[in-house]
Amino acid sequence: MFISNAYAQSIPGLDSNLTSFLPIILMFVVLYFLMIRPQMKRQKEQRAMMEALAKGDEVVTAGGILGKVTKVSDAYVTLEVSDGVEVPVQKVAIATLLPKGTIKSL
Numbered sequence: 001m002f003i004s005n006a007y008a009q010s011i012p013g014l015d016s017n018l019t020s021f022l023p024i025i026l027m028f029v030v031l032y033f034l035m036i037r038p039q040m041k042r043q044k045e046q047r048a049m050m051e052a053l054a055k056g057d058e059v060v061t062a063g064g065i066l067g068k069v070t071k072v073s074d075a076y077v078t079l080e081v082s083d084g085v086e087v088p089v090q091k092v093a094i095a096t097l098l099p100k101g102t103i104k105s106l
Helices: 017-051
Strands: 058-061 066-072 076-082 085-090 094-098
Touching: 017 094, 058 076
Parallel strands: none
Antiparallel strands: 058 066, 058 094, 066 076, 076 085
Protein backbone atom coordinates (compact mmCIF):
# COMPACT_ATOMS: atom_id res chain seq x y z
CA MET A 1 0.00 0.00 0.00
CA PHE A 2 2.60 2.57 1.01
CA ILE A 3 5.37 1.16 -1.16
CA SER A 4 4.97 1.53 -4.90
CA ASN A 5 6.15 -1.09 -7.40
CA ALA A 6 9.69 -0.69 -8.74
CA TYR A 7 10.17 -0.99 -12.50
CA ALA A 8 13.49 -1.27 -14.35
CA GLN A 9 14.37 1.73 -16.42
CA SER A 10 15.28 1.25 -20.05
CA ILE A 11 18.66 2.39 -21.28
CA PRO A 12 18.36 5.30 -23.71
CA GLY A 13 19.36 4.41 -27.26
CA LEU A 14 18.74 0.66 -26.92
CA ASP A 15 15.08 0.64 -27.70
CA SER A 16 15.48 -2.04 -30.37
CA ASN A 17 16.95 -5.54 -30.23
CA LEU A 18 18.54 -4.94 -33.63
CA THR A 19 20.95 -2.39 -32.24
CA SER A 20 22.28 -4.93 -29.74
CA PHE A 21 23.03 -7.39 -32.56
CA LEU A 22 24.48 -4.76 -34.90
CA PRO A 23 28.17 -5.36 -33.93
CA ILE A 24 27.81 -9.11 -34.51
CA ILE A 25 26.12 -8.55 -37.88
CA LEU A 26 28.86 -6.08 -38.82
CA MET A 27 31.55 -8.65 -37.91
CA PHE A 28 29.97 -11.25 -40.20
CA VAL A 29 29.81 -8.78 -43.07
CA VAL A 30 33.49 -7.88 -42.65
CA LEU A 31 34.40 -11.59 -42.35
CA TYR A 32 32.57 -12.31 -45.59
CA PHE A 33 34.34 -9.61 -47.59
CA LEU A 34 37.81 -10.18 -46.12
CA MET A 35 37.95 -13.99 -45.92
CA ILE A 36 35.13 -15.93 -47.55
CA ARG A 37 34.71 -14.02 -50.82
CA PRO A 38 38.44 -14.01 -51.80
CA GLN A 39 38.68 -17.74 -51.00
CA MET A 40 35.70 -18.50 -53.24
CA LYS A 41 37.30 -16.45 -56.02
CA ARG A 42 40.58 -18.40 -55.70
CA GLN A 43 38.72 -21.72 -55.79
CA LYS A 44 36.86 -20.66 -58.93
CA GLU A 45 40.12 -19.67 -60.66
CA GLN A 46 41.79 -22.97 -59.63
CA ARG A 47 38.82 -24.99 -60.93
CA ALA A 48 38.89 -23.10 -64.25
CA MET A 49 42.64 -23.71 -64.58
CA MET A 50 42.23 -27.45 -63.95
CA GLU A 51 39.45 -27.72 -66.52
CA ALA A 52 41.54 -25.86 -69.10
CA LEU A 53 44.60 -28.13 -68.79
CA ALA A 54 45.67 -29.47 -72.18
CA LYS A 55 48.49 -31.48 -73.66
CA GLY A 56 51.66 -29.41 -73.92
CA ASP A 57 50.94 -27.11 -70.97
CA GLU A 58 53.78 -26.53 -68.54
CA VAL A 59 52.81 -26.77 -64.87
CA VAL A 60 54.14 -26.82 -61.31
CA THR A 61 52.67 -29.30 -58.83
CA ALA A 62 51.96 -28.60 -55.17
CA GLY A 63 55.13 -30.58 -54.35
CA GLY A 64 57.24 -28.33 -56.57
CA ILE A 65 57.69 -30.69 -59.53
CA LEU A 66 57.89 -28.94 -62.90
CA GLY A 67 56.63 -30.81 -65.92
CA LYS A 68 54.93 -30.74 -69.28
CA VAL A 69 51.45 -32.26 -69.59
CA THR A 70 51.43 -35.28 -71.90
CA LYS A 71 48.04 -36.80 -71.10
CA VAL A 72 44.89 -35.49 -69.40
CA SER A 73 42.07 -37.61 -67.96
CA ASP A 74 39.17 -36.81 -65.63
CA ALA A 75 41.08 -36.96 -62.34
CA TYR A 76 44.71 -37.47 -63.37
CA VAL A 77 47.34 -35.73 -65.47
CA THR A 78 50.53 -37.32 -66.77
CA LEU A 79 53.56 -35.03 -66.60
CA GLU A 80 56.83 -35.43 -68.45
CA VAL A 81 59.44 -34.34 -65.91
CA SER A 82 62.49 -35.36 -67.98
CA ASP A 83 63.12 -37.00 -71.36
CA GLY A 84 61.20 -40.28 -71.26
CA VAL A 85 60.19 -39.92 -67.59
CA GLU A 86 56.44 -39.52 -67.06
CA VAL A 87 54.73 -39.12 -63.70
CA PRO A 88 50.96 -39.41 -63.15
CA VAL A 89 49.58 -36.85 -60.67
CA GLN A 90 46.12 -35.85 -59.55
CA LYS A 91 44.66 -32.74 -61.14
CA VAL A 92 44.14 -31.15 -57.73
CA ALA A 93 47.93 -31.34 -57.18
CA ILE A 94 48.55 -28.87 -60.02
CA ALA A 95 49.34 -25.55 -58.34
CA THR A 96 50.38 -23.25 -61.19
CA LEU A 97 50.13 -23.11 -64.96
CA LEU A 98 53.39 -21.72 -66.38
CA PRO A 99 53.77 -19.69 -69.57
CA LYS A 100 54.80 -21.67 -72.67
CA GLY A 101 58.56 -22.11 -73.04
CA THR A 102 59.35 -21.80 -69.34
CA ILE A 103 60.71 -25.33 -69.11
CA LYS A 104 63.35 -25.71 -71.83
CA SER A 105 65.41 -28.65 -70.60
CA LEU A 106 62.69 -31.28 -71.02
